[in-house]
Amino acid sequence: MSLSPAFLDELRARTHLSALIGKTTKLTKAGREFRGCCPFHNEKTPSFYVNDEKGFYHCFGCSAHGDAIRWMTDQRGLPFIDAVKELAQAAGLAMPAQDRHAAKKAERAKGLVEACEDAADWFVQQLGGIAGAEARAVFAKRGVKPETAKAFGLGFAPDSRGKLRADLKEYGDQLLVEAGLLIQVDNKEPYDRFRGRLMIPIRDQRGRTIAFGGRIIGDGEPKYLNSPETPLFDKGRTLFNLDRASPASRKAGRVLVVEGYMDVIALAQAGFGEAVAPLGTALTEAQLERLWRLSDVPILCFDGDAAGQKAAIRAAHRALPLLQPGKSLSFVTLPDGQDPDDLVRGKGAGAFEALLAQAQPLVDRLWAHEHAAEPLATPEQRAGFRQRMQELAQTIAHPGVQAEYKADFRARFDALREAARPARREWTPRAPGTRWKPPLAPATEQALAVKAAGIDRVLAKAVLAGLIRHPAEIARHMEVLGSLKLADGALGRLFEAVVDLAVEDRALDTERLVTILAKSGFDQIAGDLLRADQLRCSFTERDADPAMARADLDEAIAILVAGPEVNAALAEATAAMQAHYSDEAFERQVSLVREKQALEARLANLVQANEDARAFKAEGN
Structure with missing residues (x-):
């Protein structure tokens, strides 16, 4: 079909x-124009104007601008040709004549749509009938309210090989097979594709039913059965609930991507109407492009299990070549073993909203995933890590975005290298029993306050428990440990006692160390540390792999030492920014924030690695 400039x-x-836009956006008369709050970004003071004479809209807040066709593609999310068709129909304007092949294809597609729409109505009728009692009970058990089921057009396919075929016989077997509603093997009699299943219609951007997803009732395989690809249904280009999520996402200012139908339905019922889901496949480039029409940074909320997290990192890698300035992804990690449906039904909308507020940027997800892929104890391992990150950045097609990723990774590598390097401090051996004296305080009062607050006490307790379990490691870290100031109190006194005992006797084992500590009055706190479960790392476990415990203890001590230094430097940088803004001071502050985030990610990886090792051992491996 050729659309001439004159026709457009x-x-x-x-x-x-103004009438077109006024259907979804409240407008008020303002002289010769109309004014309202912009539907493309959240605002309280109206800066969005519509001019009927000139035929365009413009927002002075976010610079959104366009005509009626642009409104349909940007606000409604329709493809260009569908936008033109819908506007032409509303305006009573005949579309240009199609060639014979295109006309035949369009007529064929019309019949397929009608068959799918009638099938959807039939499934709804079956759900409300006597045979649908079990299906209704399943929906009720899943917490799906009747009004939600109606809004999504949920239905039921009886466990029959021919009921749908009989009721839609006027379409003919050939068309029903082409629509994906019947299955035909060789020259045998066609039969119903969906049997004994909860039925979920899949709609296109215009709200037309084009396919179905069917969930088995009870036991059976496959658990979910989708329509095959048809002239209407391209699985890799379709997103479930896109027709309803498009206007909701404009209002919410975001779009959520979840794994399954029931997640979308549960979120919509909980007030999150801006959720969509791919259809049993990893996110495709076409689906990402559609998501970016709705939001600059879609939020991926995949399941908290290993499969869900693998799907998230696959989506991250697939998005990299497509990134543009301002266009990215962010990620929400759900509790292990839970999906959005479980979370909102169990803990409510507030719990899910709290997770969305902590969404992780794409760059952070990539860094954390690769950082946790293997140990970084040797220069070779760190070089391998650096190469992997550079190769990921190299896949970004846009030169500006690629340069920013490379710069970000370089800053993180610098922080990683500094954290891994032993602190260069003056160390003077002291006689056993003498107390350690702290080094000079930082230069500014604000940094001094941060440093004096001490290190991470939870991590300090874990490290101290690790040193008691592995006293031979104390000598390897004597320079760092001897110059590390812990918080005041029993924990600090125990720390100094452990270091002093190791200085006196380099051959200490755990049993002897605990015995000596008990005689010195530290029996209760030492015992509590060894029994504590507040930060479980390999080096705090009694039966952990020695090599893993040694490497993890090295990493934990590096994080323990670097933390106060980064916090103190960040306090100084913040004070400098408050006193006098400069680009250099701002960059220094941003760099330090990233260093702090990197330390937090490294600590999280330590804990997760231990959990993975324990799970692997529990499975009998």
């Missing part, structure tokens, strides 16, 4: 733009 101009002239 006539279409724009016949479209009353």
Whole structure:
């Protein structure tokens, strides 16, 4: 089909733009124009104007601008040709004539749509009938309210090989097979594809039913059965609930991507109407492009299990070549073993909203995933890590975005290298029993306050428990440990006692160390540390792999030492920014924030590695 400039101009002239936009956006008369709050970004003071005479809209807040066709593609998310067709129909304007092949294809597609729409109505009727009692009970058990089921057009396919075929016989077997509603093997009699299943219609951006997803009732395989690809249904280009999520995402200012139908339905019922889901496949480039039409940074909320997290990192890698300035992804990690449906039904919408507020940027997800992929104890391992990150950045097609990723990774590598390097401090051996004296305080009072607050006490307790379990490691870290200031109190006194005992006797084992500590009055606190479960790392476990415990203890001590230094430097940088802004001070502050985030990610990886090792051992491996 060829759309001439004259036809498009006539279409724009016949479209009353303020009436079109006014269907979804409240407008008020402002002189010769109309004004309202912009539907493309959240605002309280109206800066969005519609001019019927000139036929365009413009927002002075976010610079959104366009005509009636642009409104349909940007606000409604329709493809260009569908936008033109819908506007032409509303304006009473006949579309240009199609060639014979295109006309035949369009007529065929019309019959497929009608068959799918009638099938959807039939499934709804079956759900409400006597045979649908079990299906209704399943929906009720899943917490799906009747009004939600109606809004999504949920239905039921009886466990029959021919009921749908009989009721839709006027379409003929050939068309029903082409629509994916019947299955035909060789020249045998066709039969119903969906049997004994909860039925979920899949709609296109215009809200037309084009396919179905069916969930088995009870036991059976496959658990979910989708329609095959048809002239209407391209699985890799379709997102479930896109028709309803498009306007909701404009209002919410975001779009959520979850794994399954029931997640979308549960979130919509909980007030999150802006959720969509791919259809049993990893996110494709086409689906990502559609998501970016709705939001600059879609939020991926995949399941908290290993499969869900693998799907998330696959989506991250697939998105990299497509990144543009301002266009990215963010990620929400759900509790292990839970999906959005479980979370909102168990803990409510507030718990899910709290997770969304902590969404992780794409760059952070990539870094954390690769950082946890293997140990970084040797220069070779760190070089391998650096190469992997550089190769990921190299896949970004946009030169500006690629340069920013490379710069970000370089800053993180610098922080990683500094954290892994032993602190260079003056160390003077002291006689056993003498107390350690702290080094000079930082230069500023604000940094001094941060440093004096001490290190991470939870991590300090874990490290101290690790040193008691592995006293031979104390000598390897004597320079760092001897110059590390812990918080005041029993924990600090125990720390100094452990270090002093190791200085006196380099051959200490755990049993002897605990015995000596008990005689010195530290029996209760030492015992509590060894029994504590507040930060479980390999070096705090009694039966952990020695090599893993040694490497993890090295990493934990490096994090323990670096933390106060980064916090103190960040306090100084913040004070400098408050006193006098400069680009250099700002960059220094940003760099330090990233260093702090990197330390937090490294600590999280330590804990997760131990959990993975324990799970692996529990499975009998």
